[in-house]
Amino acid sequence: xxxxxxxxxxxxxxxxxxxxxxxxxxxxxxxxxxxxxxxxxxxxxxxxxxxxxxxxxxxxxxxxxxxxxxxxxxxxxxxxxxxxxxxxxxxxxxxxxxxxxxxxxxxxxxxxxxxxxxxxxxxxxxxxxxxxxxxxxxxxxxxxxxxxxxxxxxxxxxxxxxxxxxxxxxxxxxxxxxxxxxxxxxxxxxxxx
Numbered sequence: 001x002x003x004x005x006x007x008x009x010x011x012x013x014x015x016x017x018x019x020x021x022x023x024x025x026x027x028x029x030x031x032x033x034x035x036x037x038x039x040x041x042x043x044x045x046x047x048x049x050x051x052x053x054x055x056x057x058x059x060x061x062x063x064x065x066x067x068x069x070x071x072x073x074x075x076x077x078x079x080x081x082x083x084x085x086x087x088x089x090x091x092x093x094x095x096x097x098x099x100x101x102x103x104x105x106x107x108x109x110x111x112x113x114x115x116x117x118x119x120x121x122x123x124x125x126x127x128x129x130x131x132x133x134x135x136x137x138x139x140x141x142x143x144x145x146x147x148x149x150x151x152x153x154x155x156x157x158x159x160x161x162x163x164x165x166x167x168x169x170x171x172x173x174x175x176x177x178x179x180x181x182x183x184x185x186x187x188x189x190x191x192x193x
Contacts, residue, residue, distance in 0.1 A: 015140050015148045015164075018092050020075075024102040025160075028071075028188040034174050035098055038078030041192075043172050044165035045123035045131045045180055048073035048104050049142060051159040058150040063143035066155055071105040071187050072121045072180035075162050079171075104160060105180050105188030115183060122181045125172065133166035140164070 026032055034041060050069040058066055075096065082095035108115045118136040122129055135142070145163055149155070172178065172192055180188030 011139065015145050017149060017152070018096055019153075020093075020097040020102045020162075023099045024097050026100050026103045026190075028103065028105040028180075028190070030103075030190065031193060032103060032190040033100060033193050035076075035078060035100070037094075037098060038080055040078065040080040041172055042077045042079045042169050043123065043125070043130075043178060044075040044077060044169045045121065045133070046073055046075055046162040046165050047071075047119055047121055047133070047135060047182075049146070049161045049163065050107055051146075051155050051157060051161065053155070054157055055155040056150055058147050058155065060141070060143040060147040063146040063150075066146055066150075067142065067161075069107040069109050070115065070119065070182065071107045072123070072182050073102060073104040073160070073162055074123070074178060074180065074188070074190075075165065076101045076103070077169075102160075102162070103178075103188060103190055105182070108182060108185075108187070114185075120183055123168075124179045124181070125170070126177055130170055131166055131168035135163075137166065138164055 048071050049067040051066055052068040053066045055066050078095045082092055085092055118134055120134050123131040174192050176192045178190050179186055
């Protein structure tokens with residue numbers, strides 16, 4: 001809710017869903033390049049679920065059967081492009097789904113002794129914490145998000161679901177170092193090139 005407020009958006013009554021193609025994916029600790037298409041690149045750190053079972057029309061009550069690993073990811077947004085698309089009422093994929101726009105950390109199996117709900121996560125930029133979140137503060141639960149998605153698209157083993165960002169999104173530039181943490185453990189580190 002705090003992220004919606006910081007962007008001046010209304011709090012959604014249902015999950016906001018958009019798709020990033022496979023070419024958007026960048027693994028943790030890999031090279032990340034500032035996109036040529038934007039002059040205002042923003043980071044949005046999120047918890048990312050890995051789907052472990054195929055499914056369609058999954059109920060929220062049963063959704064927990066469909067994921068068993070979690071990490072921290074960055075949903076990079078070309079904010080200048082997104083602003084223009086929003087003004088025209090157009091989809092966001094050009095601002096969100098370009099090649100290399102989704103960085104994901106090392107996945108952790110859960111539940112486990114070390115990783116169980118609720119999850120704390122954070123993002124640092126150049127050593128300074130810029131975003132912190134907890135899964136209990138999410139507008140929609142993991143199960144509600146998965147149930148909603150499965151009404152429109154079939155879930156497939158290996159699919160990744162970014163679950164939304166807390167307040168503190170901001171701009172990043174070339175040479176910035178971004179590090180993501182799950183329960184205090186670093187699971188993601190990239191340098192913007």
